[in-house]
Amino acid sequence: MKTLDAALQAWGQTWRAILGDKAALLLFFISGIIYSFFYPLPYSGETVRRVPVAIVDQDNSTLSRQLVRWTGAHPGLAVAGVTTRPEQAQDWIWRGEAAGVMIIPSDFSRKILAGRQPEVEVGGLGAYPLLNKVVLNGLAEVVGTLSAGVELKRLGAATPSASQAEAQRQPVSVEVLPMFNVREGYASYIVPGVVVLLMQQTFLLGIGLLFGSWASEGRFPYAPRTAAYAGALAAFSLVVVLNAAWFFGFVFWFQDYPRGGNPGASLALTLLYSVCVAALGIWMGLFFRTRERSVQLLVASSMPILFLAGLAWPASALPLPLQGLRWLLPSTAAIQGFIATNQMGASLAEVGQEMLALAALTIAFIALGLRKWRRRPKC
Template identity: 25%
Template sequence: MPKKCLAIMRREFFYMWRDRSLRYILLIGPLLGLILFYATYSAPVIKAIPTAVVDLDRSTASRELSDQFRNTEYLKVVAFPENFAEAEKLLQGGSVTVGIVIPEDFARNTSLGRQSNIAIMIDGSNIAYATNATNAVLLVTRAISAKIGVKTLVARGIQLTEAQEAYQSITFREEGWFNPALNYAYFLVLALALNFWQQCCMLAACMNVIGETGMNSRLQLKAMGVSKLQLFAGKSVAHIAAFMIMALPIYALSFYIFKLPLQCSFRLLFLFTLVFAVSLHSIGTLMSSFSNSAVNASRFGMIIALPSFVLCGYTWPLEAMPHYLQQLVKVLPQTWFFQGLNYLTFKNPGWGFISHYFLAMIVIALVCYGTAAIITSRN
């Protein structure tokens, strides 16, 4: 039996390599995706956000305020509209992402210690841009507010050191853990590349059963004394081995060239990926077992693989999804893999925590392989 399985594995590797389109998809696709994603998200933060400043006061104080906005590295003042309406047009046209309006009575109010309201409009149509713009504006406005407050107290006769202490009596120290710079590359690149990888793997896995039952090769192998168990066991091992061979260069580039974070041992990550590859292959095999053609098998597999990354809770928290959807996505191995990937690369919470992620994917694999075996045995 081992010799027959090895022969089937060699045969499957030969067929996968001979299929040029499949070979390019499996070998080049995920690597190309990784490189493109890294090039896209390599900048740790978005800087030089286009900004428009409307100075309705036109005073020395308002010009100083405009200069402070202009001198920050996160904002790039590209326009000085005359009024609010012009700033609104720039925002609507996408020329700027931030609009700042300094009111007419800014200098007078600040000199008298009165509150002065500065209007700040942020284009929220692009969430990434809007989040970075909001953080940049907050940094500048906090510093400006403290500086103006100190000047006001000094103008009232309070000593400079006392005025500074009054504004520094409570300090907030922010600490970003696990990804201190909030680097998009650290968070997204590897996950997006592995999402591309799992879609390619699903395409190959969906050919596991229908690729034989839909052709006369199954009859030929049966005449040679090769059982269904030997055939599909050999094919499955070959597929999973190919999937893992595809994953290795992705991890090599990510961790050793691009220096993406990896807090756990590579051995644990490799084992975690292997279990995911098995569970992913089991779903593709199940799709292949009840499909009446290779095209339909691929369609069924892609229906699962394509939306799984959005639904897995990696880019949007599961807790923010409807309860029924939170429970439904737990039947997908992608949910357990990408959630676990985040913990392993950033936190390494330990085997006691991550073990139930392994268990969930193993259960999915057993159920899918078992169901596929029953369906195939009846054909």
């Protein structure tokens, strides 16, 4: 009973400390609420659309004008202007009025009617990779569509029906169906992974503030006992669980991100991740001697940790030492695991490597934290 009483007392002390510290409360809970609405806002369109392009039409034929109309009808493109002079198109790009250009040569329709292959030049503004990709792919699709239509007309003249002509041109049909990121958007790709890192970093900052305050004031509230450690660990773990419930249960639904693939596996991963992050936070917090130290040390680490997780940057492109060291961070396994279970419906067996990594880190952080916890007397 004494052990249980000590654990419950530590649980209550932890929640009183969290609710009584405005900065810690902001980091533990309020920051997640603010982040969930304002961070995805710039990506709410999901995909880049209506990128302005300039068209240099030196042919001015029926086919070239059709190419211009189809460019304007493409969902990713918008015709900023049509001219016959490349210098004018270049001026539009320099002024920021266009992010790409398509040059239709003067012999475009003549070559097509003669059965020859004309050359259409397309170019994008490489300073903006996302816009450049949409421009180059979109213009290539427009030119390819016109080319396919011309080829079908030629085949149609030599075949009994249009369907046979289409089958001759494309004997194997391809239908592209996105399975998980159904809108193929940037927000659905990046936000579900980043929120896992957010839960880790805001928690570590918050617990660093609490432990730094106690150290600087000389009033560590817990007894140096295992039961007190267990109570504090359970309370801090619940903080991470509540944040996970907010993001996975409400935010993903509200923002309409891919979700609900395997709720049971996601729940198991959440519980393990929560204990792992809480154990890491307690261990790190015991080293802080001032309230501000956690902010100074941890704020700048978020971006490198995101790259190490293999989400925004392929893990195979990392130096070999970093490919191993990145597994020392809970976010590495958690990001990969949550994306697999929550978005793709993976089973626990399929994320066994991530679960094993989190379990090993949890045991290590608890052992390290408990060892330092016992050596710190109650003030």
